Amino acid sequence: MPSKAAxxxxxxxLVKTNVVHVYAYYAMNRGSVLGMAGRTLSTALSIPLFGAxxxxxxxxxxxxxxxxxxxxxxxxxITIAEDMFEDVLRPALFAQSQDLIDQARRxxxxxxxxxxxxxxxxxxxxxxxxxxxxxxxxxQFVGGKATGKVIPPIIEGANKANAIRAxxxxxxxTLDKCHGYSDSxxxxxxxxxxxxxxxxxxxxxxxxxARAYNWPILDLK
Amino acid sequence: MRPFKTLQKxxxxxxxxxxxxxxxxxxxLFYGEGFLQEDLPVGTRVIFPRPPMAGVPxxxxxxxxxxxxxxxxxxxxxxxxxxxxxxxVIDDISVxxxxxxxxxxxxxxxxxxxxxxxxxGVDDVHLVIANALHRRMTExxxxxxxxxxxxxxxxxxxxxxxxxxxxxxxVALERTAHGExxxxxxxxxxxxxxxxxxxxxxxxxxxxxxxxxxxxxxxxLRHHHNPKTIRESDSYMEPKSSALYRxxxxxxxNIDKHLKVFHIETTLNNRMFGAPTDFLAKKxxxxxxxxxxxxxxxRYTLSKLPRAAARKVLNAIPAPYDVTGVYAGATExxxxxxxxxxxxxxxxxxEGQSDIVIFPIPFVSPYSVNSILNPLLVQVMGLGYFFNLxxxxxxxxxxxxxxxxxxxxxxxxxxxxxSYIEFFHRLLPETRDSMKLxxxxxxxxxxxxxxxxxxxxxxxxxxxxxxxMWYWGENGRQHVGKVIVAGAENNHVPALMGxxxxxxxxEAIEEARGFMGRSATISLLRIAPTVMVDVK
Numbered sequence: 001m002p003s004k005a006a007x008x009x010x011x012x013x014l015v016k017t018n019v020v021h022v023y024a025y026y027a028m029n030r031g032s033v034l035g036m037a038g039r040t041l042s043t044a045l046s047i048p049l050f051g052a053x054x055x056x057x058x059x060x061x062x063x064x065x066x067x068x069x070x071x072x073x074x075x076x077x078i079t080i081a082e083d084m085f086e087d088v089l090r091p092a093l094f095a096q097s098q099d100l101i102d103q104a105r106r107x108x109x110x111x112x113x114x115x116x117x118x119x120x121x122x123x124x125x126x127x128x129x130x131x132x133x134x135x136x137x138x139x140q141f142v143g144g145k146a147t148g149k150v151i152p153p154i155i156e157g158a159n160k161a162n163a164i165r166a167x168x169x170x171x172x173x174t175l176d177k178c179h180g181y182s183d184s185x186x187x188x189x190x191x192x193x194x195x196x197x198x199x200x201x202x203x204x205x206x207x208x209x210a211r212a213y214n215w216p217i218l219d220l221k
Numbered sequence: 222m223r224p225f226k227t228l229q230k231x232x233x234x235x236x237x238x239x240x241x242x243x244x245x246x247x248x249x250l251f252y253g254e255g256f257l258q259e260d261l262p263v264g265t266r267v268i269f270p271r272p273p274m275a276g277v278p279x280x281x282x283x284x285x286x287x288x289x290x291x292x293x294x295x296x297x298x299x300x301x302x303x304x305x306x307x308x309x310v311i312d313d314i315s316v317x318x319x320x321x322x323x324x325x326x327x328x329x330x331x332x333x334x335x336x337x338x339x340x341x342g343v344d345d346v347h348l349v350i351a352n353a354l355h356r357r358m359t360e361x362x363x364x365x366x367x368x369x370x371x372x373x374x375x376x377x378x379x380x381x382x383x384x385x386x387x388x389x390x391x392v393a394l395e396r397t398a399h400g401e402x403x404x405x406x407x408x409x410x411x412x413x414x415x416x417x418x419x420x421x422x423x424x425x426x427x428x429x430x431x432x433x434x435x436x437x438x439x440x441x442l443r444h445h446h447n448p449k450t451i452r453e454s455d456s457y458m459e460p461k462s463s464a465l466y467r468x469x470x471x472x473x474x475n476i477d478k479h480l481k482v483f484h485i486e487t488t489l490n491n492r493m494f495g496a497p498t499d500f501l502a503k504k505x506x507x508x509x510x511x512x513x514x515x516x517x518x519x520r521y522t523l524s525k526l527p528r529a530a531a532r533k534v535l536n537a538i539p540a541p542y543d544v545t546g547v548y549a550g551a552t553e554x555x556x557x558x559x560x561x562x563x564x565x566x567x568x569x570x571x572e573g574q575s576d577i578v579i580f581p582i583p584f585v586s587p588y589s590v591n592s593i594l595n596p597l598l599v600q601v602m603g604l605g606y607f608f609n610l611x612x613x614x615x616x617x618x619x620x621x622x623x624x625x626x627x628x629x630x631x632x633x634x635x636x637x638x639x640s641y642i643e644f645f646h647r648l649l650p651e652t653r654d655s656m657k658l659x660x661x662x663x664x665x666x667x668x669x670x671x672x673x674x675x676x677x678x679x680x681x682x683x684x685x686x687x688x689x690m691w692y693w694g695e696n697g698r699q700h701v702g703k704v705i706v707a708g709a710e711n712n713h714v715p716a717l718m719g720x721x722x723x724x725x726x727x728e729a730i731e732e733a734r735g736f737m738g739r740s741a742t743i744s745l746l747r748i749a750p751t752v753m754v755d756v757k
Contacts, residue, residue: 099678103670103674107670221678
């Protein structure tokens, strides 16, 4: 039984995309052809806004855009997730992501993805990478239809750290021995809570934090 | 009257040792990326390197002669068969120091060997750099080492760094009688013939260490890269006094039993400094007025440059070494010849140990080529390499004082030495005990996925390397009573290392005399170029 885990953020860390791409894919694949055209247009117009919002406040952004899932059936969402993995995520995977995950496993770590995306969107990726587990947001479903609300707490920022801590307690892992990987300063809490944090393809703020705290910096290609 | 031969020998032996008198000139001493000019107390014994030996007149001819007249093996041309799988394993950039002017001797060897292989119908040829757990060499460094032509023909598919962490790239051979695991690079293990291309910079290199360490992995290296083996080694440079050497020998003999290895070993002379800086190899007594001016100009310029710029300037000066010997064939007889030439160049006999020994630490080490001499590397230079530049009897007495000259700055290269940073800032504040460090933390660092990734995909030393650097200083640490770093620019680096600090060399000598007594004897080893002592 592993006593430690490696927690990987996904967007920007293991794949080149971020959550906005996932949203865009869903928005464009929601319904009829006519509807799709209209949505594509409105999506195209709203993406820069979402992008800006994402940079400013991930929590508000998540809450805001998950409302767009309201009314979609669970089956439909899962089917789209499979397509999205093939069309968006798999091509965007860094070639070295798999090596890093394999190495974490060889060193005796349980591999856990930690992401602000919805769990069903990330499941095919987790399967592909061979992750053991996933900490992700969960959509609320009523009668098989999405309500557009995410079951709180929303996994982002400090909540990622809380979720990791809770996961370690539940699984009997030693937090101090665990590794954390992320690309964004918004995940500072997640990195700070584990004993072995690493910045991966870090943004400017995280790069300077990593330098200040002597965390290793990886540039995945 | 003594016969002339004896007198000549005495003169040769003693000419490298100068006892400081009243009126002796001040010494030009390395101090990291700069220089100090220091007057030493009267009676201080200054040990200078030997002058460079004459090089072989024609390097390629020497290589051809060696591979045609090998020790204990058939000539190389007789071992080459059409269609065979051949792998040339090459020493990495950690030797020589500084890197030599081009063409590097490894290029000269490969030019001869690859041509011979092609003529013999051998097409399946790979060139593997024996970097063990050292950092991968960069493309530019790889090109410089073998020359443009070989680089273009072989890089990247057939000319690459050994990867000790490739899960499919390592083959385990049978263990030694002492239970040591023996692992080698898969391509090497599956070759019909291996040619090891060596540059023997100090006697610690070459021989069984070449294969036993160079293309191995952590599982195998941990059997001798550990504090216990280091404590049992009286010197790293004298095979008879080295438990490290004996372990490598056991592993190497196992390798020789399973694989066919043809060694080509080369020795270099001491010509570390070319035309603009050649005065550094002289005794200050022999300086001309021009030498003095050049030294002052260089010292002033380096002191005014930002440290990174000074480092860049110094790293850009290659050394015009001459090749003094080329030997080829089976591991042991070949290496015996190499050692003989190596001793001839480096060893200076001296009478007795000293209570206080001064080591000026230069900017370069085997692990900081094109990088930074961080505090752990300063430690390994002083207590690891320089302390061991002898044949089993250290220059400093048991319980004596070592004085290191270095600014001891807190600077690390995050690209080359990422795990050093964690070792220094997280582990050393907890303990300096090698046994405890090995037991509690070594495996964690060795297996840290981030460090493994940086070793495999970037140009970082393996996660476990800072431990090896710390262990390397172990017999020095066990032997000396005190280490003082003179000219350290901060308090915390010496404090973490367990060293005293002073602002100047004079203060360091005063403190050392306070520790050892007023009549304490003092020696200064004027490295570089490389010098070793034979303490009688």
